[in-house]
Amino acid sequence: VAKDLRLDLPALHRRDARVFDTGRTQYFLLDLQNGHLSVKERVDREEICAAAAKCLLNFEILVKNPM
Secondary structure: OOOOOOOOHHHHHHOOOEEEEOOOOOOEEEOOOOOOEEEOOOOOHHHHHOOOOOOOOOEEEEOOOOO
């Protein structure tokens, strides 16, 4: 994430970068020490999307100071 946003690691931490999932469960974690996005919770496709052909997990990354 840090590389994609063109931020160095101190800037990512200083600007309070956070991941927000749009659902009830937080599936993703942004590690501010290395800038990597990883899976925080087990993703159960059947539970999330049931019989839907496409299954999407939406999330946002918020970086402050300045936006």
